[in-house]
Amino acid sequence: MLxxxxxxxxxxxxxxxxxxxxxxxxxxADRQVYLFASSAIGCFVCLxxxxxxxxxxxxxxxxxxxxxxxxxxxxxxxxxxxxxxxxYVSTWAIYIVLHILLSSSLRYDSLIPVWKLHR
Numbered sequence: 001m002l003x004x005x006x007x008x009x010x011x012x013x014x015x016x017x018x019x020x021x022x023x024x025x026x027x028x029a030d031r032q033v034y035l036f037a038s039s040a041i042g043c044f045v046c047l048x049x050x051x052x053x054x055x056x057x058x059x060x061x062x063x064x065x066x067x068x069x070x071x072x073x074x075x076x077x078x079x080x081x082x083x084x085x086x087x088y089v090s091t092w093a094i095y096i097v098l099h100i101l102l103s104s105s106l107r108y109d110s111l112i113p114v115w116k117l118h119r
Contacts, residue, residue: 002108011050014110017098018042025091029083037077045069063112 002010019042026034045066052065070088078084099111 002102002106010108010110011046013108014050015042015046017102017111018046018095021091021095021098022087024094025087026077028090029087030078034077037073041070041073041077044073 002013005013019039022041023034023038026032026038048069049062049066053062057065071084074084074088078087095111102108102111
C-alpha cells in the first residue's frame with residue numbers, strides 16, 4: 001500500500017517513525033521529552049541507512065551501519081550509561097513492534113528494509 005509512494009515520501013515516513021521511537025525511548029529512560037534530539041537522531045540514522053543502502057551494501061550492513069551513529073548520538077544526549085542502555089533497548093523494542101505492525105498491515109518495509117513480513 002505505502003510502497004507505491006515516491007522514495008522521498010517513504011524516507012520522510014521512516015524518519016518520522018524512527019524519531020517517534022527514539023522519543024519514546026528517551027522518555028522511558030529519562031522521563032523527559034527530547035523533541036529536537038529524537039528528531040535529529042531520526043534524520044541522521046535514516047539518511048545514513050539510506051545512503052548505505054544506495055551504495056549497494058549487503059542487507060546486514062544496512063541494519064548494522066547506523067548502530068555506531070546511534071550510540072554516539074545517544075551518548076551526546078544522555079551521557080549516562082544506564083540511561084543509554086535503557087533508552088537503546090526500549091527504542092529498538094518499540095522500533096521492532098512498529099515495524100511488525102506497519103509491514104504486516106500497510107506493507108511498509110522502510111523501517112527495517114531487510115526484514116519484509118509480507119509476500
